[in-house]
Amino acid sequence: MPASDLSTRTRYEPAEVEPEIVERWLASGAYETPPADPTNPDEETYSIAIPPPNVTGVLHMGHALNGSIQDSLIRLNRMRGKRTKWILGTDHAGIATQTQVEKKLAREGRSREELGREAFITETQAWRKEYGGKIIEQFKRIGASCDYSDERFTMDDGYVLAVQKVFIELFEQGLIYRDHYMVNWDPGSGSAISDLEVEEKEGVEDALYSIAYPFADGDGEIIVATVRPETMFGDVAVAVHPHDERYAGAIGRHVELPLSGGRTIPVIADTYVKMDFGSGALKITPGHDPNDFDIGRRHKLPAPSAIGEDGRMTELAGEFAGLTTDEAKTAVVDALKASGALRSEEPYVHTVPFSQRSGSRIEPLISLQWFMNMDELARPAIDAVTEGRVKIHPPVQSRRYIDWLKEIRPWCVSRQLWWGHQLPVYYRGDTENPTETYVGIEPPQGDGWTRDPDVMDTWFSSGLWPFATLGWPENHDDLADFYPTSVLSTARDILHLWVARMVMLGLRFGGDVPFRDVYIHSVIQAPDGRRMSKSLGTGIDPLDVINGGPRPPVFKQGGDFPAYGADAVRFGLLAISTTQDVRFSEDKVQQGQQLANKLFNATRFVLLQLEELGLGDIDAEPRPRTDADRWILSRLERVARQTAESLDGFEFAKASLGLYDFVYGDLCDWFVELAKPRLRSGDEDTQRDLAATLLYAIDKTLRIAHPVIPFVTEELWSHLPGDDRGLLVSASWPETDASAIDDAAEQRIKELINAVTVTRNWRETMNVKPSAILPARLREPLDDERVASLSALARLEFTDEPGERAVTLTTAGINIDLLPSEFIDLEAADKKKAAERERIETEIGRLNGKLSNAKFVERAPAAVVQVERDKLAALEEQLAAL
């Protein structure tokens, strides 16, 4: 049932139509993965696992772009008849979600600690039920044809089992282990976070302090520089470069640590130290600096903690214990000043790590965490890409992927959160130093066991996404059919964080690569080139563009967006999508809107014409009678192939802009215009065949355009005659038909179009009234079809009578003499003719020069030389005809 009325509407109004079409698609079951065809063992499948949005998330431009990309691929392959599955779901997003819920509790005057773990998780589940579905509804609105009947969540029952199983197996294989290590401690969330969640802030102003450490034997001192004097209580050595002559005699001696009751530390030699920085002596604090931690391990030094996980000084700091780091810094500096150990204090600007999540300054701390050794997992993941079993597009991204994996470090997989997959780990005795550790799905027997309170890094569960969503480890049917998935489409920033880990874990547990192709799409920037961000006012909500919401401040123009509709947004995003980052372009969205409107009106025109001719129920089929018919069928065949090729090759801009060019440049501007006179010819056979061909052209165009602009095509499809048409979403992609390609017809219509354009151009520049019908004569005989078309489209009236000519329009293949008439200013025409003659002569001169260059004629390929000769001949002919 159509949602709009073609006979009365002259504009396509997406906002009125699209929501209804969403319902139509959902109700039809077309999105759902069809059951396997038991009679066809060779049935092709196609699957994409959506990058699961955070449950906390709302749709942003990145989702809209990636949704459009994936949906165009899914719709194309569904139409091709493949058994298609677009796996949908959301990610529990540990820190992000926990933070949101804690904020909500804080607003209500409650806290996580007050509630306790169990109640907090119940609260979070409830929160998820209320808000977590929002983004799914938004995906429906943009036309994403995911299988909504099979929505997954990274914490649903089957998924939990998969996560635990992977953890346990890797533990049993010795790849997961517990260790002391330097982690990025985020005091804000009270958790360790990964390197990838750390944000480096540049230009932070601190002070660089120079402190004197006297030698223990009383003879001299060493000056060290630090921005963090409060960490000095964790110092275990002073390091110098082994070749630094200034300290040659110092190595092996001891210095006394100020403010530490006479504690002494050794001077060691390490090549890490830069001789030319500061004093050339570096204090080593393994407990609070990642580099120092490495140096400490090299020299087998202890790594005491001067700062605790609460962000306060430990007992090691003596009188400063209990102070926050900021308080301690002030106090320590004062004390050093008082004792005379502080030698200088200079302003110092440097880069400081902050937590992306909580915004707190990262405190590097030694902590007991769970780690995954990645070395053994990384090698196969590198091979998968170098051997082409996983292809990354654009290929330049493969290098980044491989470089990262080659230098991979152990992955800290534990997080001190409540919301997430709790580690299946139990301890007996002191949890820091247990007498027994048990790892397993079922809790261990006996008394005295305590479960590790930590949960896994969110990316641990995301890493299993492609196979855990397909039923691994229990159900293998979907896994067999849809794993490996066909394509993964995602943004560049999670190539390491997510993509690489999926490949590693997919190979290990899924038994194969998780996907054949990885497409890295553009990041969409604000129109001014800045990053899209709500806080900067540069964020653009795709739904505002679709439904006509307010323009954010980043636009020069204020006011609301027109309700462009989902098709327009999809088209616009695909049209700007490249392998580079791109700026959001409202113009391109508008272009998409115009395309939808154009298709609407072209279809409207054809259907109303057929109605008028009493051919309302004619079948759509190609019945070519003329070159124009053969031309459009040939063009349709080409655009069908080109669209499929472009989508298959991840060239989404080429696909969408190619559609636009075809609909405007071939179908509407020329074919429909060429058809008009014949529709009114009164010849019933002509009309009948043309009607069928027109309808066929519309039918095929709608199919081809559907993956990019599904809504308007579906709507128009419902207006086409035929009761058993069904929905376009379930219709078939046009089969390749080599016989439709007709180079000769394409050439002849190209000449016609060229002749019409040249004539129009001449008329405009000569100020000839558009309504004037000019008397004309053809220089050379031309087929009746093109004579009629030329006459109609260029407004000429041809005669065979001999006589004076006013001017000759020369084009490739067709030369037209315009005869003198009241519309033509002969003097102006002569001027124009002279200018044209000059242009051609210049060009001929240029070509003659080129062709008389012996080197060119000798060394250029014969074909290239011939092209130039042909060109010259054509120009000379044109000059003669003028």
Next chain:
RNA sequence: GGGCCUAUAGCUCAGUUGGUUAGAGUGCUCGCUUGACAUGCGAGAGGUCACAAGUUCGAGUCUUGUUAGGCCCACCA
């Protein structure tokens, strides 16, 4: 510090292995209620392809350098 990418019309971008007079959309100017569409139709103006060398018969395209912008990695206490 290391690596990568980009620079083409006022704006946003195409431009396949080097080979017609470098294209599109949009904006701008002019004309047109042309029997689907003014979200339309027709036409026009607008480019030293960032700069400088080089390779070549021929460079927007290849090489080197310079400049500007962006991204990634590692970061000096």
